[in-house]
Amino acid sequence: xxxxxxxxxxxxxxxxxxxxxxxxxxxxxxxxxxxxxxxxxxxxxxxxxxxxxxxxxxxxxxxxxxxxxxxxxxxxxxxxxxxxxxxxxxxxxxxxxxxxxxxxxxxxxxxxxxxxxxxxxxxxxx
Numbered sequence: 001x002x003x004x005x006x007x008x009x010x011x012x013x014x015x016x017x018x019x020x021x022x023x024x025x026x027x028x029x030x031x032x033x034x035x036x037x038x039x040x041x042x043x044x045x046x047x048x049x050x051x052x053x054x055x056x057x058x059x060x061x062x063x064x065x066x067x068x069x070x071x072x073x074x075x076x077x078x079x080x081x082x083x084x085x086x087x088x089x090x091x092x093x094x095x096x097x098x099x100x101x102x103x104x105x106x107x108x109x110x111x112x113x114x115x116x117x118x119x120x121x122x123x124x125x126x
Contacts, residue, residue, distance in 0.1 A: 002026040002115045004096045009120030012086055016124070020081040022096030022117060030074040033099050035106035035113065036081045038092035038122075045095070045110050049081060050103040059107035063089075086124045093119040 008020040020036070035050035049070040050059045058070055069082040079096060097113035099105060105112040 002098065004098060004115055004117035006094060006096050006117045006120040009094060009122045011123045011125065014087050014124055014126050016086050017082070017084045018086065018122060020083065020094055020096075020120060020122075022079040022081075024077040024079070024098065027098075027115075029077040029098075031100070032114075033101065033103040033106055034070075034072055034079045035097045035099070035103065036070060036079075037095045037097060037110055037113075038090075039095070039119075040092040043092075047107055047110065048094070050106040051079070052103040057103050059103055061107075083122070086122075088124045088126045091122060091124050093121050095119045 003025045005023045012018050031053050033052050036048040037045050038048050039045040047061050051070045051072055067085045072079045096117040098115045099113050101112055
């Protein structure tokens, strides 16, 4: 049974930083592409960032490119999302996802994820 558990969310002022964590258990973590998505109230879930199983390939949405960085530690079965220069538009629930497809597949459509975490809330005050 694959489980993904996010943590690290919280309340931060605009311009601040947060680091999200996604801990995986079950399955073969090192063979999955991993990604982060977010969903704000009343909006659809949107892609944020994805990384290939090896870490060689990364993808970012235009809205976070240059501010957010995805990384992973296959030995620890962890995925990170470093978020800098946060603004109120980044306020959302952030979800970790895994897929046996590619990181590019995750960047194209949330429906291509195989497993999801329950999310962690990020709130950015102005």
